[in-house]
Structure formats: C-alpha cells, structure tokens
Amino acid sequence: MLSIAARELRSLFLSPLAWVILAVVQAILAYVFLIQVEVFLQWQPRLAGFPGAPGLTAIVVAPVFHTAAIVLMLVTPFLTMRLLSEERRSGTLALLLSAPVSVASIVLGKFLGVMAFLGCALILVALLPFWLLLGGSLDFGLLAAGFLGLVLLVAAFSAAGLFMSSLTAQPTIAAVSTFGLLLLLWLLDWGSTTGAQGAGELFGYLSLLTHFEALLQGIFDTRDVLYYLIFTALFLLLGIWRLDGERLAP
Amino acid sequence: MNNTASMKSETLVSAAHLSRYFGKLAAVDDLSLELQRGEVLGFLGPNGAGKTTTMQMLCGTLAPSTGRISIAGVDLLEQPRLAKRQLGFLPEQPPLYRELTADEFLHYCGRLRGMSRAQTGDAVIRVKGRCGLESSGSRLIANLSKGYQQRVGIAQAILHRPAVVVLDEPTVGLDPIQIREIRDLIRELGEDHGVILSTHILPEVQAVCDRVQIIHQGRLVLNENREQLARRTGQRVLRLGLHRPPAQEVLGALAGVQQVEALSEGHWRLTFSTDHGDAGELAARAAAEDWGLFELVSEQRSLEEIFVELTCGESYAENEVPAEVA
Numbered sequence A: 001m002l003s004i005a006a007r008e009l010r011s012l013f014l015s016p017l018a019w020v021i022l023a024v025v026q027a028i029l030a031y032v033f034l035i036q037v038e039v040f041l042q043w044q045p046r047l048a049g050f051p052g053a054p055g056l057t058a059i060v061v062a063p064v065f066h067t068a069a070i071v072l073m074l075v076t077p078f079l080t081m082r083l084l085s086e087e088r089r090s091g092t093l094a095l096l097l098s099a100p101v102s103v104a105s106i107v108l109g110k111f112l113g114v115m116a117f118l119g120c121a122l123i124l125v126a127l128l129p130f131w132l133l134l135g136g137s138l139d140f141g142l143l144a145a146g147f148l149g150l151v152l153l154v155a156a157f158s159a160a161g162l163f164m165s166s167l168t169a170q171p172t173i174a175a176v177s178t179f180g181l182l183l184l185l186w187l188l189d190w191g192s193t194t195g196a197q198g199a200g201e202l203f204g205y206l207s208l209l210t211h212f213e214a215l216l217q218g219i220f221d222t223r224d225v226l227y228y229l230i231f232t233a234l235f236l237l238l239g240i241w242r243l244d245g246e247r248l249a250p
Numbered sequence B: 001m002n003n004t005a006s007m008k009s010e011t012l013v014s015a016a017h018l019s020r021y022f023g024k025l026a027a028v029d030d031l032s033l034e035l036q037r038g039e040v041l042g043f044l045g046p047n048g049a050g051k052t053t054t055m056q057m058l059c060g061t062l063a064p065s066t067g068r069i070s071i072a073g074v075d076l077l078e079q080p081r082l083a084k085r086q087l088g089f090l091p092e093q094p095p096l097y098r099e100l101t102a103d104e105f106l107h108y109c110g111r112l113r114g115m116s117r118a119q120t121g122d123a124v125i126r127v128k129g130r131c132g133l134e135s136s137g138s139r140l141i142a143n144l145s146k147g148y149q150q151r152v153g154i155a156q157a158i159l160h161r162p163a164v165v166v167l168d169e170p171t172v173g174l175d176p177i178q179i180r181e182i183r184d185l186i187r188e189l190g191e192d193h194g195v196i197l198s199t200h201i202l203p204e205v206q207a208v209c210d211r212v213q214i215i216h217q218g219r220l221v222l223n224e225n226r227e228q229l230a231r232r233t234g235q236r237v238l239r240l241g242l243h244r245p246p247a248q249e250v251l252g253a254l255a256g257v258q259q260v261e262a263l264s265e266g267h268w269r270l271t272f273s274t275d276h277g278d279a280g281e282l283a284a285r286a287a288a289e290d291w292g293l294f295e296l297v298s299e300q301r302s303l304e305e306i307f308v309e310l311t312c313g314e315s316y317a318e319n320e321v322p323a324e325v326a
Helices: A002-014 A016-047 A056-080 A082-090 A093-098 A103-134 A140-167 A171-191 A197-206 A208-216 A222-248 B004-008 B051-058 B080-084 B102-112 B117-130 B146-158 B176-192 B202-208 B226-233 B248-252 B279-288 B303-317
Strands: B011-022 B025-036 B040-044 B066-071 B087-090 B164-168 B194-199 B211-216 B219-225 B236-242 B257-262 B267-272 B293-300
Touching (some): A002 A103, A002 B102, A016 A056, A016 A103, A056 A082, A056 A140, A056 A171, A056 A208, A082 A093, A082 A171, A093 B102, A103 A140, A103 A222, A140 A171, A140 A222, A171 A197, A171 A208, B011 B051, B011 B194, B025 B051, B025 B194, B025 B211, B040 B176, B040 B202, B051 B164, B066 B080, B102 B117, B102 B146, B117 B146, B146 B164, B146 B176, B176 B194, B176 B202, B194 B202, B202 B303, B211 B303, B219 B226, B219 B303, B248 B257, B279 B293
Parallel strands (some): B040 B194, B040 B211, B164 B194
Antiparallel strands (some): B011 B025, B011 B066, B236 B267, B236 B293, B257 B267
C-alpha cells in the first residue's frame, strides 16, 4: 500500500502538472494573502476600539483558507483524474490486480499518494500566515482549526475524484465529473435558503461548504469532522467496490 | 522448494471447468487446464477464442463465472494474495509506467510483490541480466524501443521468481532477433518455472512448447504433448508432378497411401501413413512405369494445418470469417 502511494507521489512530481499546480495555487493564495493584509492594515485603527473585534488571524487567514478551498476544488480533479483511469488505459491495472495486494490497498495507496501531494500544497499555504509573526501575533487555535478543515476538505475532494477515476478509462471524463460533483455539493448550500424547511436543512447539511465554514471560524464541532470523514470513507469504499466489481461481474 | 526431484512432477496450475460469461456471450466455456513445473504450455487460438480471458482469469484480474483455479496448491479465489505471490503475469499490453526508468519500475514491482528492499535490489540486478537490460536500467521506459519495453515487461513478470509465469503474446511487435532471444528466454524459464504462453504465432509454439492446448470459441479442442503432436505431424505428405499420370486408383493403391488429392493438371498430393512414403521408392516406380515425373516434394503436416483444421472447419461452415493465422 505504501509502495503504491510512494509511486503515485513520485509520478505526480515527475509530471509538470504537479509543479504547475503548486505554483498556481501558491501564486493565487499569496495574492489573496497580500490583499487581506492590506485590508487588515486599513481596518486596524477602527477595530482597535471594539472589544471582541475580529483579530489578525480571523481577518487574514480565514479568507486565505477560504480561497484555498475554492482553488483546491478546481485543482484536485486534475490530480485525481489519472489515478485509476490512466492505469486502466495503459494496462497497468493488470499489474496491480495480479500482484499480491488487495483492491482496498490499491485504492488506499492511491488515496494516500494524492493526499501526500496535496499535503505539500497545504503546508505551503499554511506557511503564508507565519509571515505575520514578523509584526504581530497569531491565534494558533484558529489557524489549526482552519488547517484541519482544509485537510478534511481536500481528503473529501480526493476521495470523490478517486471514485470518479475508477469509473472510466478517460482521465478527462473523470476530471469533469469530479469537478461537477464537487461544485454541486459546494453549491448545495444555496438550496438551503429556499424550498421547504426539511429539504433546506438537508441540503445545508450535505453541502461541503457549511461544515468547512464552521471550522474556519474556529468552531471545532465533531459533527463537521465526522461529516468529512464519512464523506471520504464513503467514496473510498465506493471506489474499492467499483474496482472489485470490475473483476467479478461484467 | 529445493528438492529438485519433487519439483519435476509438481502441479503448478490447475484450473477446472472454468467458464466466463460476458452478458450472454460465453467467452470461455468449461475449460480445464493443468501445468506442471518445468513445462512450457502453448495456449493457442484464433483471435477472439478466449485466450486473453483465460489468462486474465488465471492471473486473478478477472474472476471466473464458474470453476476453480489453484496456483501452486493455493486456491486463487479463496486466498488471492497468497496465490498471486506465485504468479508472474505479462498481459498483452505490457503494464509499464512510461514516466519511470526501468530500474525504478522494477523496484516498484518488487515492493508491490511484497519483497524487501534488499531482496528487490538483488532481484532487479538478476532479471536485468537475464533479460538483457543491463545498460537500459537508468533510461525512461517511454524512451525504450518496443522490444526493450517488452523485455522490461518480461523482467517484471519473473522478478519475484514466481512458480508460474503467464505470458500473453510476448513476441508481438519484436524484430526477428529479439523474437529469438525472447524464445530462448522462455525456454530457459520453462526449466525451473511453469510457463503458460499464449500466442497465435504457430512456429513459436513448435519452437518452445512442451505441450499445446488449442482453444476455439471458448472451448478446448486439442490438448497434446510434444510426442502426441509429433505423431500427428508425423504423417508424410508427398507432392508430385507427373506428365503422364496413371489413373488415380493406381496412385491410391501405392503402399501406405491414405489419401490422394488431385491439385491441378498433373499435380497430386499423396498422404502416407507413418513409416511409409519413401520419396525414393516413388521416384523409382514413376521411372519404371514412365509417368513422366517432373516434381517430387516432401511436405510435412505442420501445426498450422492442424490448427486450421481444428478451428476453421466449423467457421467456414457457419460462413464466418476464417481464423487469422500469423
């Protein structure tokens, strides 16, 4: 399982795609970061008067992480699209399936490989706020909650992408359907403001966004964490089930 | 595993009553096969006969609809991970990661088969020597020629010294020299492993296989070892050209003649039973009776003819496309 993950990570870094993604993500987030620092500097005199006003971390870090979530939602499908579809297309799936490893470890290995890469991207993002230590102090609790939220979110993205990749031999199809699914789940929140009471609550609950926002505000709720864990586990299981089913029945 | 005497008669693969349906189509229908250690089994069939499906089932990448498979005494369906340790598989399309170097790829394969880092290192050096890849280790697989990619594919299949090596059309797309080298390698592998070789290249089978199974429309139509096959191909066939041929009955009455076939004006093909059909005798007879002999060619019934006979008979009758024989 670990060797599958290691190979996946290696292959990612051998392709220019990974480097381009890291660069693009970092450039966009650095820009957002600078804007937010600017915003904070403008507001600082007025905020100083209020007790309990949002601090440096809330004003700068939360929007950066929020943007990071959106950018990663756009980017993850490109990383996950090749995971299984490419193996299927190039015939290397036979190598994995005829090797003494279970289907579960193939899927988990792939997932860990992508997570390791996205982990690198996230660490780069999380390093941005540390520049603020030069001239101020940070709320590390809030920062950690936000970071945890990002990790959970990205895990959910990857699992969904991995499943979509298991369905097809065409990476592009996997990417588009992953992106469609993620966007839909993201926007599901909109439905919660209209429609019937029960349906609205359900949509709000299912949305990927709502649970992330709570964490961004520093509210650590087990339900939010569980939501992402269940989401991730569900799609990984679907991926395993799908790959195993291919072997069994036509 | 060091006892050579017991290794000889060890059954490595035993598959019983395998069937695989794709929807209503039976790709493989009630097929059984066995492979002993030290044996190269040629698995033949026209395109679409179910060869690849059978290979996939034997290697656990496709589950059979019915039937049992055991690899080196371990049930493939019940203990897949244990059974697959004894298995090396080269699918029709070699499973290579083009962005890795040959060394990286082989190391990955070793780790995938549960070998330790040190074991893998030794094994990679060993198989590279065996497959002629010594100087290609640090090259990207994408930059290797087709023949070398195929070698990496074979190296991957024998890396972990599996008891059973399954090769699906390993010499496709190679040049004649490479084909000869790969065949030598397969024969070598057959000495201490069991090899299943799927192909539709008949000379290849005659060159390397100890036993031949021919599959047609998902069913086994022939299962014979080298001796049995030699008996089949042992019939002598003489083609002769005569300016002043006698009546066909006269030719048919020659000693040992089983079949007389008129080919074209003055040309005949005579099939003799084993131990008959000496060309010299026939020439003497033709001279003595003034048949005007101008051509006398000895033909051997080849595997190809047997193959065509077994797989085309029905196809022609059903007005289908005849089997393609390379």
